[in-house]
Structures are given as C-alpha cells and as structure tokens.
Amino acid sequence: MKDARGDYHKGPVTLRGKRVPGSTTDQRLLDNSGDAEWVHSDPWRVMRIQAEFVEGFGALAELGDAVSVFGSARVPREHPTYELGVQLGRGLVEAGFAVITGGGPGLMEAANRGALEAGGASVGLGIELPFEQGLNEYVDLGVNFRYFFARKTMFVKYAQGFVVLPGGFGTLDELFEAVTLVQTRKVTSFPIVLLGCDYWAGLLDWVRGSMLPAGTIGAADLELLHVVDTVDEAVRLVRGSGEDQAARRPE
Numbered sequence: 001m002k003d004a005r006g007d008y009h010k011g012p013v014t015l016r017g018k019r020v021p022g023s024t025t026d027q028r029l030l031d032n033s034g035d036a037e038w039v040h041s042d043p044w045r046v047m048r049i050q051a052e053f054v055e056g057f058g059a060l061a062e063l064g065d066a067v068s069v070f071g072s073a074r075v076p077r078e079h080p081t082y083e084l085g086v087q088l089g090r091g092l093v094e095a096g097f098a099v100i101t102g103g104g105p106g107l108m109e110a111a112n113r114g115a116l117e118a119g120g121a122s123v124g125l126g127i128e129l130p131f132e133q134g135l136n137e138y139v140d141l142g143v144n145f146r147y148f149f150a151r152k153t154m155f156v157k158y159a160q161g162f163v164v165l166p167g168g169f170g171t172l173d174e175l176f177e178a179v180t181l182v183q184t185r186k187v188t189s190f191p192i193v194l195l196g197c198d199y200w201a202g203l204l205d206w207v208r209g210s211m212l213p214a215g216t217i218g219a220a221d222l223e224l225l226h227v228v229d230t231v232d233e234a235v236r237l238v239r240g241s242g243e244d245q246a247a248r249r250p251e
C-alpha cells in the first residue's frame with residue numbers, strides 16, 4: 001500500500017519512484033488473467049522452503065535417538081562395503097538408534113536395509129534430482145525434499161551423531177557440513193565417525209599434512225573426526241556421545 005508520501009510498502013520492503021507498482025497486491029491477487037509465471041517467483045519459493053521445514057519437522061519429531069549415515073549412492077549390492085553398510089544399520093538399531101539416510105541407492109540403501117531388517121526405524125530423506133531414483137525399498141519413513149539445505153537441517157536436527165561410509169562429493173559435502181557445525185559449536189556432543197580406515201586415509205593425510213601446517217584448521221580440529229574400521233567401534237563412539245548427552249539432560 002501507498003503511504004501519504006507516495007512510498008509503496010510491501011511488508012518490510014519500501015518501493016519508491018519507478019519501482020512503485022501500478023496495481024495493488026489485492027488487485028493482482030483477484031485478477032485471474034495474465035500468465036502463471038508468478039508461481040515460480042522467489043516469494044513462492046520461500047513458501048515451498050518453509051513447507052519443507054514444517055513437513056520435515058512434523059514427520060521426524062517423534063523419531064527418538066537417531067544416527068545419520070552417509071555414503072556413496074554408487075556402491076553396488078555385491079560390493080563388500082555394501083555389506084558393511086548393512087551391518088552398520090543393524091548395529092545402530094541394536095544400540096537403540098533409528099537410522100537416517102539420504103534414502104537413495106548404494107550405501108544409503110545398505111544402512112536402511114540393515115536398520116529395517118533389525119526391526120528398527122529406517123528413515124530416508126530423499127532429494128529431488130534430475131536423475132532421481134526414488135526412495136530405496138528399505139525405507140519405512142520417507143520424506144522427500146526439493147532443497148538440499150532443508151534436508152541437511154533434518155540430518156543434523158534429528159540425529160545424535162553421524163557415521164560416514166565411503167562416498168563421493170555428496171558424502172564429502174555432508175561430512176564437512178557436519179564438521180563445520182561442530183567446529184563452530186553450532187552443535188555440541190556430536191560425534192562424526194568415518195568408517196573405513198583405508199578409504200579415508202588419503203583425506204586425513206591431506207587434512208593433517210596440508211590444512212594443519214597452512215593454519216587453516218587448528219590442532220584441536222583434528223579431534224573432530226574419528227576414523228574406525230569396524231561397526232562396533234562406530235556404534236561405541238556414537239553411543240558414548242548419547243550417554244554424555246543423557247547425563248547432561250535436565251531431569
């Protein structure tokens with residue numbers, strides 16, 4: 001609406017001069033003619049983003065203790081690392097955790113499969129991709145996201161820790177998002193476990209041999225990553241942190 005000075009106010013936004021629209025918001029709302037391009041505009045995008053958060057929070061609020069598992073979308077079922085993923089899903093459920101993955105194929109499917117077969121909650125947070133394959137068949141609670149950043153919030157908000165299986169760029173993105181949140185203390189008591197010493201050795205060497213001497217991380221930051229070779233060790237590390245959190249929880 002226009003004020004006495006002729007300024008046009010649209011929520012917190014003030015428009016002046018040639019930016020003042022020739023029609024009011026109500027006029028545009030009630031005018032059914034014209035093209036439908038507006039549904040693809042940023043304000044509508046914000047509504048869809050909000051809806052993703054609301055739906056994600058609603059679906060996961062009662063999940064209970066959970067661990068997010070990341071790993072390659074490309075590892076086939078016959079590969080030994082797939083079996084490691086199945087065992088991880090199983091081990092986490094036996095330790096009392098729900099398992100949250102990206103809901104896709106490969107090692108996500110493996111962890112969901114282990115979780116489901118062990119009788120636990122098996123969550124898949126799917127993402128809309130051009131080459132999307134849908135949720136894997138071992139997900140029993142699935143939420144599909146259009147936006148990576150909304151989905152990432154769910155991985156952190158509803159988990160007590162992360163276990164990271166071998167993976168590519170997607171897995172590294174999720175790993176370093178978590179590391180940054182812990183490093184900047186946006187989340188606390190949040191173990192990040194890399195499962196597969198051989199696979200992760202090169203990355204860890206580079207972190208120690210290049211990042212540390214360059215001063216882009218501190219020595220204490222190295223402690224943020226736990227690298228292990230067995231499911232038992234991974235589960236022990238995330239369970240340990242769960243106990244820390246329980247001890248600090250108010251009565």
Ligand SMILES: C/C(=C\CNc1ncnc2c1ncn2[C@@H]1O[C@H](COP(=O)(O)O)[C@@H](O)[C@H]1O)CO
Pocket residue numbers: 069070071072073074101102103104105108126127129131132133166167168169170171172174
């Ligand atoms: C590549 C293929 C399918 C991709 N489908 C995905 N579905 C769900 N989540 C995915 C998918 N691809 C990547 N992600 C996320 O990134 C991580 C795996 O990425 P990487 O590059 O394979 O390591 C994973 O944790 C997901 O959250 C068809 O083969």
